[in-house]
Amino acid sequence: MASVIDESFFQQLELFSLAVKDNVAGLFGGNHKSKKFGSSSEFADYRDYLEGDDITKIDWNIYGRTEKMYLKLYLDERQMQTRIYIDCSTSMSYNGKDEMAVRLAVALAYLSIKEMDRVSIYAIRGKIVEPILEKIVGKDAFTQTIGRINKLKFGGDAYISEALTRSTVGFGDGRSIIISDFLTDNNFFDNIDYLRGKKRDVLCLQVLSPQEIKPEIRGKTIIRDSEDSMRFYKDNIGREILNAYKKAVEYITSRIDNFCTSREADYQLVTTDQSVKEVLLKTLADKGVIK
């Protein structure tokens, strides 16, 4: 893969992040407020003072007016974990899907970094999850390490479910983003169930090229699978088959979408002819993935 993440991309990313700031709160809704009260400066509620409480938290103004002691409660702020998984199988190396996957991963990671979250990017290769960046916090650390992603290689198979279940996926402290074409017989639905079982917010980004959605192949053709040379499809491709193909694409995308919806996970189809900005600002924002 050519160097995708370079200076110009970062410039675009910076401009893009400003646009995000003006339009949406952030990837996870801003300050990632915990359901627990904590030490942030954001007021949440009052409660009666109890012995042993920190007297510095008493609202003395209210005491002056009511002679009762109330404790001011503030929301607790926690650092969230964003884990991004990129499908690095051979099928992802076609028609610019790899570039789109990398750009999306970096853009989403950058948004998380801006929120002071910890960000990890992984490559799924075979049945293994390979870390590319792990637990990066802060913009400086991000910019210093993100260049590694340019060396990401696509090839071979990718068994998403098996790879993820073997890895550390965290528990309830953030979001897991899977970027793949999901064009596989392998079962990736168990993987979504697994992540949801770990209380993770899940976002599935299915990256497809326009050639895959509306192929231009006509006539007698042998179509070989990029991941398995022994696997091929042979037919005289005409209008009838192309209509069936269109239905197959709709079936595949709607099946994932429906499954994600049923598991309270998010799903979005992304095509390689879209820009990253368009995907994030329009597609994901419209869908409510980015709030």
Add this chain to the structure above:
Amino acid sequence: MSFLFPFALFGLLAIPALIIIYILRNKYKEETAPSTYIWEMAAKLLKRKNPLSRFEHLLALIVQCLAIAVFSVALAHPVFTLEGQADDIVFILDASSSMGMVHEEKTRFEKGLDLIKEKAEEAVNGCTFTLILAEKEPRLVCQNIDDLSRFEFYLQSESVKVSKYETSIVDSIALTQNLFSEGKANKCYLATDQDCKEGTLTNIEWLDCSDDEENYAIKAFDYKVNNKDGVISFNGAIESYASDKDIEVTFYVNGLEFAKETYHCDKGIQTGFSSKNYATLGRPVENVKASIALTDGLMDDNSFTVFANTQQVDTKALIVSSSPTYLEAIFSAMKVTYKTVSPAQYKLIGGYDIYVYDCYKPNALPEVGASMFFGLKNSVEGSGFLASQEVIPDDSTTLAWANNEDSTLYKTLTRGIGMNRDILLKQYMNYSLINNFTTVLKANGKPSVFVGRSDYQTREVIFNFDLHNSNLPLLYDFVPLMRNLVDYCKPKLLLDFDYEVGEKATLSVADEITKITIKRPDQTDPQIFYAKKENESVEQLQYETRTVGEHLITVTYQDGNEETVNFFVHMSKPEMDPQPAAQANFALAITDNTTPGDGILDNILPIIIAAAAFFAADWILYTHEQY
């Protein structure tokens, strides 16, 4: 089937070439996709594959091959033979006068032409067309024309026009029958305004040119001048053919409107009329005309002119006879100015139109003027005949009329003669004729009364008997015979002034006439009809009337004087009827030769359309496949 341009069929070689190209290009091509997952899923969703779709990929090839085949065939211009489907068609077009009747701004003749054109255009390619124009005599305008445009050219030619005659369809049918018998025709259309009711035509199809247009006609007209009280009255007959009508008739005398009278006519019934008596203009009546004021489809029969005989012929005769009783009586009856001298007194002197030698041989013939001989026993030098012997039969010899009906002069000389009593001779002379004479009467097969020219081109009338040896002077026929002979000696230009169109007017040409011109009503300038040539002597001329109306003859004499004579030509009475019944049952007999020919179908337009449709279908298939 044959081809006009068979070389174009080499275009069919493009079909195998196309198939080879298709086979070469139709091998499986290999593609690599990121994943065959969607294709496999699509194959599963393609539940029931249309069995026809197995040939779908061949459809474009099939359509392309068809397009090439049809284009090649179209370029080769195929010609199909339709066996026995082409007719040799004869069109008989009635050109009679009634076909000139105008209805809705078009004559019946033009309507007939349109109907013929319509039938010709409907005919299968390969038919031949023959056009017979039923004029006074049938005229074959064109025969077995196989080119429609050429036939239409004949239809539009100037010679194909309505005549003023009454025509005979029967003669045209007879001519068509000849064509049927010779195998040159097998179908016949008759375009006429005659009412050919069902059953009147056999093997003939009627192209109805008739209509219900109004027509009024003056069918007869004359006038009467009473010299005693000086009044004039008019009489005649009129008819309204299409409806009951009050018809106003205007009378003209010497070209000036004179009187108007209205007569009621019941439809289709000839109505005679007699006018009131009117005071004359006070000068001689030269011509009288009756005219119907109403406008109708056929104007030719709406006026009728009667010309008075105004020719001034003053004939002087010198009778040389010792017993001139009969001759003086007849010349007196004919109001011919005459002088009688005895043979002893006779001296050849000029100034007479006719010199009558009764049993007297003059020493010489007069240089100017006609000679009339009775019972001449000796030959006269230069007379053109020789006296041979006298015949005295035991019984009376009966004269026989020459019956030379081919001679117009004979017909003129016998005009008005009843010929119902025998003319007997007791004694007569036999003559040998040297010059060309016209015999009127014969005695025992030899000329008895004859006329002709002497060696000096003077006119001669010869009786080979003495009137006293014959009963002729006692017969009624003697008067008209002598009048005709005197008219021959000093001819009147015209004897009749009213003709039916198609009739021939006989013009008797006097020796002094140098030129005759005739102006027809349809011509603006008079046309020269006769111009005398040197040493030429013409007795009579026949002028065939072709148009209806007033004709003007101008005669120029040697001395430069001119004389004008008018005559009127009226329309044929049967032609005045707008819807005359068919003259007869017209029938054509089918013979063994009367068979249709082979038709030709060479219209390549449907083939070109089919080729274009295949080409368009191929393009639609291609675009459908692509998008």
